[in-house]
Amino acid sequence: MEFNKGQYYEGDGATTMVAGNVGLPLTDQGFVNLSLEYRTADPTSRSVxxxxxxxxxNNGNTFVEDPAQVWGSPEIKGDLKFFANAGLELDQNSEAYLFGNYARREVEGGFYFRNPHNRGGVNDGGTNDSGEQLLLVADLTPDLSGNCPTDIAVGSNVLENPVYINQVANNPDCFAFNELFPGGFTPKFGGIVTDASLVVGTRGELDNELNYDVSGAYGTNEIDYAISNTINPSLGPDTPTSFNPGRYIQTEASFNIDINKYIDIGGNEPLFLAGGIEYRYEAFEAIAGDPKSYEVGPLAAQGFGIGSNGFPGLxxxxxxxxxxxxxxxxxxxEYFFSDDFMVGAAIRYEDFSDFGDTTKGKLSARYQLNETVAIRGAIATGFKAPTIGQSNVRNVTTAFSATGLVDRATLPPSDPISIQKGATPLQPEESTSYSVGWVGEFENGLFVTIDYFNIEVEDRISTTSGITLTQADINALLAQGVTDASSFSEVSFFTNDFATSTQGIDVVANYSMEMLGGDTVFSFAGNWTDTEVDDVKTFDVNGEQVQNISPTRIRMIEDNLPEYRFSLTGNHTNGDWRVLTRLNYFSDIFEDHIDAGLPIEEVGAEYTVDFEVGYHINESFIMTLGARNAFDNLPDENVLYDTEVAGSKYPTTSPIGINGGFYYLKGVYTF
Incomplete structure (x- = not known):
């Protein structure tokens, strides 16, 4: 049984976790092992x-929240995980097995702030001849006879404008959303993610020393979206403020038969030969949201937006x-040509009902140079078929752009709007990779591995950068009968967009020694990784060759992850005490702030330190006090686009996070 309680140094993000594990007999020939974990976590805020x-x-609107928009970790309302593993001996040479999991997580976080003066489709009534921002006002009368004002300049605080007060707020025939949300609003977005899987099989050895494993697996993953503190503007004052915009369900099922056997071919060692067949079924289901999350209300004809603002329902x-x-x-x-030299070879053929077939393979080798040092290497080809979801997903969300908030639709590549902007049917990603490595295991207890890897991927699948729909695009689509073309400012879709080359070096080392009357294990893990975008595809859009990925997005792919990172850990045990210290390092990165084309050229390199002290109170009970990022290191404050854009105090993709230090107390009791 384990209990864990902690929070960030700032006093927020309080986290509580309880977990348990139990092993039980399953008749005299089997076992069942059950694990359960439940966690909750409060949200954090690192905003300005x-x-x-x-x-x-400052201009008198006392209804605006401070901060109006929250950057930080979302609230985890509940995170339940359950895992079961069971085995049963059938006879001396075979057994049945079963394992599965169930997990359910409910999360809610903040979205972008909707300014009560100029949010498009909610408050934005355009501008007058003097360039002043006007308020969007609805006429609620059935025959539009309310004579509602359309020329209210919002000024510095529209709530104090006499025309708004007299002719809108106190007029039942006219309506503006400032009456419901006078300080604007910030939607809360999240949902419930449910994941479950079950694998059942049997394995054993036949009389001819042939080993077999026959199994079936079923898994499902579901996300049920929820958005609150928002509106469907087209419904006017009758709008709900909470919606369920829809669900996505991914289902997978497979059946496998695997066999292996050692075959004597007269050489130094027997040849190990394995083979198998697999049948796989995949499905992606989209389920509509509640009707009011996508309903076209009576105010749509007056310029008000359609659907739950921030994430319209499906x-x-x-x-x-x-x-x-x-x-x-x-x-x-696998075959040992000698005691020191092993070579492996594998080949896989797969046929998809939607993408055709492919054959890929791998060659590997390991050579023991002496009792201390070995070298190893491998070369392989690979592929990744597009998921069903990538080919069929459809949603609309609010995104930040260089011009402010926009409603960006992610559409299937087969959608007429996507095709209008250059979409083509998805194809599998293809890769070629190789690695070489050195392994050293020394008598003094030092163990070291150094590996170089190189991976080239063609036809990488990604969502395009946001593509603006021009009025000419919208007119052409409407002429084709695409009635929702006018609902979006930008579109995006999955596409085989570019090729990359990634190379790097992994170094792992462990060393054990007696120290200060106890035993100490030192561990080092270091990595250098470099990614380059080698080629960007062009697509034909109305006779013009265009690229669907922006230069800033390319820089994010190449430079948004640290090129260098390492951790050095010392774990010392002495009697009932255990002390752990870990030093972490992350090199600088580039950030496209909130994916809006707002570059932060360098998010500086950072160090963090973790501490943990544990004490065995008795043979059954261990108490541990620890701190992650113990010195409360934070990224350099964001001074380029902090208050004037979205209120993020720190670069949002910093590798050390933006929450700072976290301390915790953990107790583990063994029955």
Whole structure:
């Protein structure tokens, strides 16, 4: 049984976790092992007040939250994990096995702030001839006879404008969303993720020393979205403020038969030969949200937005289920040409119902140079078929751009809007990789591995950068009968967009020694990784060759992860005491702040230190006090786009995170 309680040095993000594990007999020939974990965590905030929100407050709008927009970890309302593993001996040469899991996690986090003066489709009524921002006002009368004002300049605080007060706020025939949300609003977005799987099989050895493993597996992953503190603007004052925008369900099932056997071929050692077949079924299902999350309300014709603002619901006409199946055959072999030299070879053929077939392989070798040092290497080809979800996902979300908030739709590549902007059917990613390594195991207890790897990927699948829909695009699509073309400012879709080369070096070392009357284990893990975008595809859009990935997005792929990182850990035990210290390092990165084309050229390199002290109170009970990022190191503050954009105090993709130090107390009791 384990109990863990902690929080960040800032006093937020309080986390509670309880877990347990038990092993039980399953008749005299079997066992069952059960594990359960439950966790909750409060949200964190590392925000500064946005300039626009601060200006509203300074001009007398007392309804604006401070901060108006929160950057930090989301609230984990509940995180349940359950795992079971069971085995049963059938006879001396065979057994049945079963393992599976169930997990359910409910999360809620903040979204972008909606300014009550100029949020498009909610408050934005355009500008007058003088360039002043106007308020969007709805006429609620059935015959539009309310004579509602359309020329209210919001000024510094529209709530104090006499025309707004007299002709809108106190007029039942006219309506503006400032009446419901006078300080604007910030949607809360999240949902419930449920994951479950079950594997059942039997394995054993036949009389001819042939080993077999026959199994079936089923798994499902579901996300049920939720958004609150928001509106469907087209419904006017009758709008709900909480919505369920829809669900996505990924289902996978497989059946495997694997066999292996050592075969005497008259050489130094027997040949190890393995083979197998696999049948796989995959499905992706989209289920519509509640009707009011996508309903076209009566105010849509007056310029008000459609659907739950921030994440409109999936309409019933777009829900459905797509599936595919595949069959695979593989052969794997290993052979020792001498006691020191081993070579392996494998080949896999797979046929997909939607992408055709492919054959890939791998060669590997290991040579023991002497009792201390060995070298190893491998070369392989690989592929990754597009998921059913990548080919069929459809949603709309609010994204930040260089011009402010936009409603960006992610659409299937087969959608007419995507095709209009250059989408083509997805194809599998193809890769070629090789690695070489050195292994050293020395008499003094030092163990070291050094590996170089190189991976080239063609036709990498990614979502495009946001592509603006021009009025000409919208007009052409409407003429084709694509009625929702006017609902989006930008579109994005999955595509085989570019090729990359990634190379790097992994170094791992362990050393054990007696020290200070106890035993100490030192561990080092270091990595250098460099990724380059080698080629970017062009697509034909209305006769023009265009690229669907921006230069800033390319820099994010190449430079948003640290090129160098390492950790050095010392773990000392002495009697009932255990002390652990870990030093972590991350080199600098580049950040496209909030994916808006706002570059932070260098998010500086950082060190963090972790501490942990444990004490065995008795043979059954261990107490541990620890701290992650014990010196409360934080990234350099974001001074380029902090208050004037979205209120993020720190670069949001910093490798050390933005929350700072976290301390915890853990107790483990063994019955």
């Amino acid at each position: 007040q946005r300039d626009d929100a601060a200006a509203l407050i 309409a019933a006409r777009f829900q459905g289920k797509n599936s595919r199946n595949s069959a695979a055959l593989y052969i794997d072999s």
